[in-house]
Amino acid sequence: MSETILITGGAGFIGSELVRQTLGRGDGTRVVVLDKLTYAGNRANLEAVEQDPEQAARFTFVHGDIADPEVVGPLMAGATAVVNVAAETHVDRSILDPEAFLRTGVIGVHVLLEAVKVEHQRAGRGERGPVRFLQVSTDEVYGDIEAPQRSVETDGLAPRSPYAAAKASSELLVRAYHITYGLDLVMTRGSNTYGPHQHPEKLIPLFTTNALDGKPLPMYGDGMQIRDWLHVSDHAAGIAFVLRNGVAGEAYNVAGEHLLPNREVIGQLLAATGRDWSLVRTVPDRPGHDRRYAMDGSKLAALGWRPRVAFETGLPETVAWYRDNPAWIASAKTGDWDAYYARQYGDRLAAGQAVDTTPS
Ligand code: NAD
Ligand code: DAU
Numbered sequence: 001m002s003e004t005i006l007i008t009g010g011a012g013f014i015g016s017e018l019v020r021q022t023l024g025r026g027d028g029t030r031v032v033v034l035d036k037l038t039y040a041g042n043r044a045n046l047e048a049v050e051q052d053p054e055q056a057a058r059f060t061f062v063h064g065d066i067a068d069p070e071v072v073g074p075l076m077a078g079a080t081a082v083v084n085v086a087a088e089t090h091v092d093r094s095i096l097d098p099e100a101f102l103r104t105g106v107i108g109v110h111v112l113l114e115a116v117k118v119e120h121q122r123a124g125r126g127e128r129g130p131v132r133f134l135q136v137s138t139d140e141v142y143g144d145i146e147a148p149q150r151s152v153e154t155d156g157l158a159p160r161s162p163y164a165a166a167k168a169s170s171e172l173l174v175r176a177y178h179i180t181y182g183l184d185l186v187m188t189r190g191s192n193t194y195g196p197h198q199h200p201e202k203l204i205p206l207f208t209t210n211a212l213d214g215k216p217l218p219m220y221g222d223g224m225q226i227r228d229w230l231h232v233s234d235h236a237a238g239i240a241f242v243l244r245n246g247v248a249g250e251a252y253n254v255a256g257e258h259l260l261p262n263r264e265v266i267g268q269l270l271a272a273t274g275r276d277w278s279l280v281r282t283v284p285d286r287p288g289h290d291r292r293y294a295m296d297g298s299k300l301a302a303l304g305w306r307p308r309v310a311f312e313t314g315l316p317e318t319v320a321w322y323r324d325n326p327a328w329i330a331s332a333k334t335g336d337w338d339a340y341y342a343r344q345y346g347d348r349l350a351a352g353q354a355v356d357t358t359p360s
Helices: 013-024 043-050 069-077 091-096 099-124 162-181 203-213 232-245 262-273 298-303 311-324 326-332 337-351
Strands: 004-008 030-035 059-063 081-084 132-138 184-190 192-194 217-220 226-231 251-254 259-261 280-283
Touching (some): 013 043, 013 232, 030 069, 043 059, 069 099, 081 099, 081 232, 091 337, 099 132, 099 184, 132 162, 192 232, 192 311, 203 217, 203 262, 203 311, 217 337, 226 232, 226 262, 251 298, 259 262, 262 311, 280 337
Parallel strands (some): 004 030, 132 184, 184 251, 192 226, 217 280
Antiparallel strands (some): 226 259
């Protein structure tokens, strides 16, 4: 019998890429998306599958909240696998308003796990086949990693922002449900992801769209924070790989293997947009800003998976996608965008300064 995968948060950046890849395999797999359509969810991200008659026939969209058991229960009953991509995902917003992060990241994940438990018990009575659940997590659960260390999956969790704390809490719930109830659960910890369809609140799309518009680029602090960059197609492929090959109860780093300081990312982005450093402002830092993330990807590599897209090609292609899709950018900068931007950047940009780019 063909699979039915429930992808929560499938109207977002990574979730919609996972939907496109899954349906694009053309192997008969059906996909159900459950998405609350928060400010970050965008139906336009699913246009490609909804406009393809063959893929659309295997696709269902449900507008709803993972924290609502009435919605989740029936969807879980029809699923052979579940990938929980849904979350509140922006660190800066978690500093301004943490509660939504806990509602989705803790209560929402609890509701999903309870529904998996019901289906697992039904499977035990022979009433249905098995169900596997994958929780999409992040390298931020490891906290700030000093060079030259790289996080491995057995390291302790040391989150430092409300966002990261909510993600770590989800992981602890998943671990507990695997140990206590024997559910088939796996987790991925992805690194900083970039590519088309990412909400413009995040570094690369924010700086790209601002640069294209000739607006200032607000660089936090000295811009020497280090992130590990992973293309969205690789992140989604890594999730699908772990869903198929991961061992129950285990977490897997999905590393980009491409560590860069923000200044280097900004330099490459300016080159790709044809702008220069005069647009960049150094602004007051993010509170508790993690200096460096770095993961060791060898556990997944040993199973046969590695990222494929080089940052040097992925970044200019991403910039070109934003340049070519002004209607999509406009659809993402709706809702609370102007109010959020003013709250997050108004005072910061007023205090901002030009960046010294003279070589030391
Ligand atoms: P995103 O913000 O683009 O999308 C999140 C999606 O989840 C949206 O469609 C939103 O509407 C939906 N959603 C939010 N709350 C919901 C709820 N309660 N019920 C149902 N749907 C809900 O996020 P993203 O960047 O694609 O991240 C996806 C996942 O990957 C998240 O779990 C995030 O923590 C994780 N992650 C992201 C990155 C990254 O760099 N973007 C890196 C590692 C891990
Ligand atoms: O590491 C994985 C995480 O990557 C994911 O779990 C999160 O969901 C995702 O949002 C991302 O978190 P970051 O905080 O690393 O991403 P962000 O794009 O917000 O910031 C990247 C770096 O750029 C970080 O050092 C902060 C800096 N930055 C960001 C913004 C938005 C700026 O200097 N200026 C900005 O305006």
